[in-house]
Amino acid sequence: MAADEPLVLGIETSCDETGVGIVRGTTLLADAVASSVEEHGRYGGVVPEIASRAHLEAMVPTVQRALDQAGVKASDLDGIAVTAGPGLAGALLVGVSAAKAYAYALGKPLYGVNHLASHICVDQLEHGRLPEPTMALLVSGGHSSLLLTEDITSSVRSLGATIDDAAGEAFDKVARLLNLGFPGGPVIDRYAREGDPKAIAFPRGLSGAKDPAYDFSFSGLKTAVSRWVEAKRRAGEEVPVRDVSASFQEAVVDVLTRKAIRACKDEGVDHLMIGGGVAANSRLRALAQERCDRAGVTLRVPRPKLCTDNGAMVAALGSEMVRRDRAPSAFDLSADSSLPVTDTHVPADHDQLHRLSE
Amino acid sequence: MLLLAFDTATPAVTAAVLDTGTGEVLASADQIDARRHGELLLPTVDAVLREAGVAKERLGAIAVGVGPGPYTGLRVGLATAAALGHALGIPVHGVCTLDGIARAARDGGFVDGPFLVATDARRKEVYWARYDADGVRVEGPAVDRPAEIDEKLATLPAVGAGALLYPDAFPGALEQAPAHQSAAALAAFAADALASGAELPSPSTPLYLRRPDAEVPKNYKTVLPS
Numbered sequence A: 001m002a003a004d005e006p007l008v009l010g011i012e013t014s015c016d017e018t019g020v021g022i023v024r025g026t027t028l029l030a031d032a033v034a035s036s037v038e039e040h041g042r043y044g045g046v047v048p049e050i051a052s053r054a055h056l057e058a059m060v061p062t063v064q065r066a067l068d069q070a071g072v073k074a075s076d077l078d079g080i081a082v083t084a085g086p087g088l089a090g091a092l093l094v095g096v097s098a099a100k101a102y103a104y105a106l107g108k109p110l111y112g113v114n115h116l117a118s119h120i121c122v123d124q125l126e127h128g129r130l131p132e133p134t135m136a137l138l139v140s141g142g143h144s145s146l147l148l149t150e151d152i153t154s155s156v157r158s159l160g161a162t163i164d165d166a167a168g169e170a171f172d173k174v175a176r177l178l179n180l181g182f183p184g185g186p187v188i189d190r191y192a193r194e195g196d197p198k199a200i201a202f203p204r205g206l207s208g209a210k211d212p213a214y215d216f217s218f219s220g221l222k223t224a225v226s227r228w229v230e231a232k233r234r235a236g237e238e239v240p241v242r243d244v245s246a247s248f249q250e251a252v253v254d255v256l257t258r259k260a261i262r263a264c265k266d267e268g269v270d271h272l273m274i275g276g277g278v279a280a281n282s283r284l285r286a287l288a289q290e291r292c293d294r295a296g297v298t299l300r301v302p303r304p305k306l307c308t309d310n311g312a313m314v315a316a317l318g319s320e321m322v323r324r325d326r327a328p329s330a331f332d333l334s335a336d337s338s339l340p341v342t343d344t345h346v347p348a349d350h351d352q353l354h355r356l357s358e
Numbered sequence B: 001m002l003l004l005a006f007d008t009a010t011p012a013v014t015a016a017v018l019d020t021g022t023g024e025v026l027a028s029a030d031q032i033d034a035r036r037h038g039e040l041l042l043p044t045v046d047a048v049l050r051e052a053g054v055a056k057e058r059l060g061a062i063a064v065g066v067g068p069g070p071y072t073g074l075r076v077g078l079a080t081a082a083a084l085g086h087a088l089g090i091p092v093h094g095v096c097t098l099d100g101i102a103r104a105a106r107d108g109g110f111v112d113g114p115f116l117v118a119t120d121a122r123r124k125e126v127y128w129a130r131y132d133a134d135g136v137r138v139e140g141p142a143v144d145r146p147a148e149i150d151e152k153l154a155t156l157p158a159v160g161a162g163a164l165l166y167p168d169a170f171p172g173a174l175e176q177a178p179a180h181q182s183a184a185a186l187a188a189f190a191a192d193a194l195a196s197g198a199e200l201p202s203p204s205t206p207l208y209l210r211r212p213d214a215e216v217p218k219n220y221k222t223v224l225p226s
């Protein structure tokens, strides 16, 4: 690890995980996460107010845990990065408020960064600096996007996204339908391993010749699974949970990987990274590897813990912002629940920069 | 000791620096903007410290309003206070937001007997508390519909935006008294409490007073026509 690489602490509170990470350049030093997922379980989804309350409680202890893990002093940091958006407004605001206060009290630059760009940048902690360009497939309970980045600190372009449910949401809903609990991703993955992915022919959304090439739709699939399961239940037959899980999962990952490879070919990009919580899915990883190998595309998937929401990914992008000398954010930085993916970070305007340097 | 105080539990974004030795407020700033607590708080803190000529490293403690108040704004102040206290290595003390408003009303000479403080809790409710003639909180904080507050209490002199919003329920509402929080009064209240050894609420337990809005989803809905 190069000692002169920027040491940055990153704070992530866009959903239900309070994440604080510390990285030096592309080296991960700490990845502390406090999750409120169990409190949301009985509601079958994330409840924003519960998440926000949990973020406030967890913030300082999680920062301290990260500093202890990394074995660094807060005064040694070169910057504080924080997810400025997109995400749940009230949840984001807790992280942004804390990050500003840390940056201000420690006299360090503040970097409000984009959550989606952070999901891409985290791969640097696993596989070294991102090739430019890199195609990114981000799939989680909150997002399903195909993004093309030329420079992770300044250029991220959206090629396509889900027009209805996020991929992870579809997993959650199908898991609920099958009474498997929340979150749905890991448990469906587990049942699917023992099931037949070809048992039921579930539809592949937006895969027709005239459909948008890179957009996704999972709502029709979810309905198809519901109908199929209900028909079984009405007929008094037992629902083959393993086969339903495997066939549903196959429909999701088939469309995701097919479109991602197509985007790589169309754009002449030979590196694909997959991030977001659903990237932990074993079948998605396997099928992506198979299809990337066939297409001559190099696949980069960070380990599961780095794929879910965490502070390390925010720190990774923050460190890259420092390294590339990007302008820091001002102390009136706001949390933006719908921050466009093209806004990789939220720099202060020119006048504010002058005031910051006073 | 130099005490930094701020509060974001009412529409005010307010910060002040108090010298607890002399009781002098070195600087204070109050803005009313219920929707921009997140943007305005840190710049306001910076502004009062500059105006007071106090380097942040010289601060001895932080006092922060812990509500009750609309949650999103309230958390801006609490997250900021917790992180500042952590990074600067100084204690953070909580103050019931209504106590700050009560202090301002008494210091301003608007009340001398028993009185109420009420702020807007939205959803046609108010956060309120009752104070005795010495300014000590004797009931609350609570959240209620104005009409549901005991009529004998509701006719007391009442200060705060919540009282002004519902003049029928609060006939004793004092229009001249400060409607929103001022950090200078909050700081004075905290300084006195610290000096007398009185217990202050924990800054890590906001006074939400309501449970989070969350519904357990109804049982799985069928999509096949029945």
Ligand SMILES: [Zn+2]
Binding pocket: A115, A119, A140, A142, A276, A308, A309
């Ligand atoms: Zn995410």
